Amino acid sequence: MKRTFIFYAFACFTLFGCEKQNKSGQTFMIPWPNEQSFEALQPVSIPTLNSPYVVSGPIAKVYSDQGLTFSGFSGDPVRPQLTLVGDVFYPLDVKSSMALAIYAHFERLFELDQQLGIQSQLPWPRRVGFDIPLVDSITGQQSENNAHYLPDRDIIVFLPTNSQKLPMPINPGVIAHEHFHAHFNFLLGKSFLNKTYQSNIEEYNVEILLRGWNEGLADYYALVYSQQPEFLGASLGDFWNQARSLKTPIQNIKNSQYYFNKFEKGLSQNQVPLYLVYNIGTDLARTLVHIVEQQDEKSKIRNHKEMIRWIVSALPQYQQIFSEKNNKEMIEPVDLLRFFFLENNKVLSMKQCEALVKVAPQILLKDESLENQCL
Ligand SMILES: [Zn+2]
Numbered sequence: 001m002k003r004t005f006i007f008y009a010f011a012c013f014t015l016f017g018c019e020k021q022n023k024s025g026q027t028f029m030i031p032w033p034n035e036q037s038f039e040a041l042q043p044v045s046i047p048t049l050n051s052p053y054v055v056s057g058p059i060a061k062v063y064s065d066q067g068l069t070f071s072g073f074s075g076d077p078v079r080p081q082l083t084l085v086g087d088v089f090y091p092l093d094v095k096s097s098m099a100l101a102i103y104a105h106f107e108r109l110f111e112l113d114q115q116l117g118i119q120s121q122l123p124w125p126r127r128v129g130f131d132i133p134l135v136d137s138i139t140g141q142q143s144e145n146n147a148h149y150l151p152d153r154d155i156i157v158f159l160p161t162n163s164q165k166l167p168m169p170i171n172p173g174v175i176a177h178e179h180f181h182a183h184f185n186f187l188l189g190k191s192f193l194n195k196t197y198q199s200n201i202e203e204y205n206v207e208i209l210l211r212g213w214n215e216g217l218a219d220y221y222a223l224v225y226s227q228q229p230e231f232l233g234a235s236l237g238d239f240w241n242q243a244r245s246l247k248t249p250i251q252n253i254k255n256s257q258y259y260f261n262k263f264e265k266g267l268s269q270n271q272v273p274l275y276l277v278y279n280i281g282t283d284l285a286r287t288l289v290h291i292v293e294q295q296d297e298k299s300k301i302r303n304h305k306e307m308i309r310w311i312v313s314a315l316p317q318y319q320q321i322f323s324e325k326n327n328k329e330m331i332e333p334v335d336l337l338r339f340f341f342l343e344n345n346k347v348l349s350m351k352q353c354e355a356l357v358k359v360a361p362q363i364l365l366k367d368e369s370l371e372n373q374c375l
Pocket of ligand 1: 177178181215218
């Protein structure tokens with residue numbers, strides 16, 4: 001797909017005279033979100049690039065249009081085509097624009113991770129590729145308009161874009177969502193890679209429930225970074241927006257038996273019903289949004305950050321609990337909330353407690369109440 005950033009870029013400097021940003025490092029005119037648009041061309045400082053002519057630095061290495069190897073991407077990072085006007089670099093093609101925008105987002109994600117205290121658990125520079133041709137193993141067709149984190153190589157792959165909507169590689173929420181998968185993998189998922197299952201229950205726990213939590217927390221982290229609860233809809237349209245929007249209120253969290261029945265039915269037809277993963281994830285993300293938004297509207301962003309900080313600090317301790325339970329019983333979608341809010345003694349307001357119990361009454365065991373945690 002050919003986008004038209006470059007024409008906007010020239011229109012900008014020939015017709016309007018663009019404002020420059022005087023931060024440290026080089027400044028590039030790239031598609032960047034503002035209040036009106038996800039991809040307004042703006043001067044953006046990218047202080048950590050080793051050179052403006054290679055999209056590589058201590059924060060990320062960005063590849064495009066290349067194959068994969070067993071350890072990552074074949075070939076070298078993108079060499080952007082640029083022209084310098086004053087002290088602002090203008091990319092001369094879409095590939096250069098996108099590569100630089102991705103790098104700039106990773107600089108901001110690194111800052112967010114520093115605030116959350118989790119930047120040191122990942123190796124940097126992060127490795128990201130876009131317009132990467134991958135063939136779908138089921139259909140045999142080349143996949144499009146999607147993104148994956150590949151835990152075995154610890155890389156993010158954006159497939160080719162074929163849509164007039166916001167391309168995923170420059171959608172801040174999608175970039176952050178994929179980045180969080182790397183965190184989840186290091187925090188909780190690594191020991192479940194390439195697992196052989198002893199029972200359908202164990203497979204359900206890892207392939208549906210754990211993956212569902214991974215998706216839900218990735219969406220929640222993406223909201224914290226992008227501040228855009230409907231980031232997926234911007235790239236994929238109404239159907240996905242309805243399915244995954246974090247603005248939609250949650251009704252109640254379903255029990256595992258409901259999902260497990262659908263999972264077993266899928267297995268009997270030789271498929272793992274992946275939609276269940278996203279159902280579980282979206283319910284988790286919507287619940288977290290719902291609980292946080294019971295607090296003061298004015299401090300919403302700060303409160304979401306505080307919640308994600310709480311979650312990422314508690315999550316590694318859940319590894320052991322999950323491994324022990326996993327071999328014996330079906331784990332409940334509400335179990336992670338119980339762990340975050342009850343077993344880790346998160347203090348909630350009375351309003352938040354009521355909202356939590358309304359959405360997930362199963363969070364309370366028999367004769368238990370949230371009294372100790374409610375202010
Ligand atoms: Zn995902």
